[in-house]
Amino acid sequence: MGKKRDETMAENRMRLLSAARRAFAAHGFSAASMDELTAEAGLTRGALYHNFGDKKGLFAAVVAEVDGEMAARAKKAGARGEDDWSALMLETDAYIEMALDPEVQRIVLLDGPAFLGDPSQWPSQNACLQETREKIASLVSARILKPVDVDAAARLLSGAALNAALWVAASDDPRAALPKATETFRLLAAGLLADRASD
Incomplete structure (x- = not known):
């Protein structure tokens, strides 16, 4: 059960990173919308905060x-x-x-x-x-x-x-x-x- 949860968390993290990378490359850090980004990843803002803390934390991971x-x-x-x-x-x-x-x-x-x-x-x-x-x-x-x-x-x-x-x-x-x-x-x-x- 724990393994499945870990795999889901890792998959969510990768989905967020992938969507964020596209958003930051296309629009830049300031203009990238967290709502659009999480929607594209099929996740919530909560998942973003859980995995990266905030927008800056997500950006640091992409960098x-x-x-x-x-x-x-x-x-x-x-x-x-x-x-x-x-x-x-x-x-x-x-x-x-x-x-x-x-x-x-x-x-x-x-x-x-x-x-x-x-x-x-x-x-x-x-x-x-x-x-x-x-x-x-x-x-x-x-x-x-x-x-x-x-x-x-x-x-x-x-x-x-x-x-x-x-x-x-x-x-x-x-x-x-x-x-x-x-x-x-x-x-x-x-x-x-x-x-x-x-x-």
């Missing part, structure tokens, strides 16, 4: 879901790299390029910071930072990078990538801003390369 998918897509792009450094650069290129995706743009890069605050404090961003830290540590260990402070380098690279994506998303012409963002990021990042790796 975490989309941000997690962004990380997975970036990782997949990085898998094409010939070595650890090129993999990191390909991941970053892919992450910044996702600022052109209307759903990512609206939910994560525009409304996310406006309603949830500093993205560097989001759990999903902290997970990405930890992965970047591990990659930087490995690259420093292999002497591909200069002997920099791993934590500082990871935070600055992650911050630069996030800010590049935020800039592209908010610019008047995101497609024109994208190559400027990725090229400049790569130039900045190359400053970390050990001399023998940048010859």
Whole structure:
């Protein structure tokens, strides 16, 4: 009996997340109607409050879901790299390029910071930072990078990538801003390369 109830709760949560994701992508956080959203999910406002607390809690869950998918897509792009450094650069290129995706743009890069605050404090961003830290540590260990402070380098690279994506998303012409963002990021990042790796 308990299992069936747990399954129903999990299913309700997924239905709410799915409907909310469509609503937030189409209308933005402010204009998304909770009544329309719950009706589309075939649930009540009570189910929303039970699962997420409030509209902001629901939005935070949607942001975490989309941000997690962004990380997975970036990782997949990085898998094409010939070595650890090129993999990191390909991941970053892919992450910044996702600022052109209307759903990512609206939910994560525009409304996310406006309603949830500093993205560097989001759990999903902290997970990405930890992965970047591990990659930087490995690259420093292999002497591909200069002997920099791993934590500082990871935070600055992650911050630069996030800010590049935020800039592209908010610019008047995101497609024109994208190559400027990725090229400049790569130039900045190359400053970390050990001399023998940048010859």
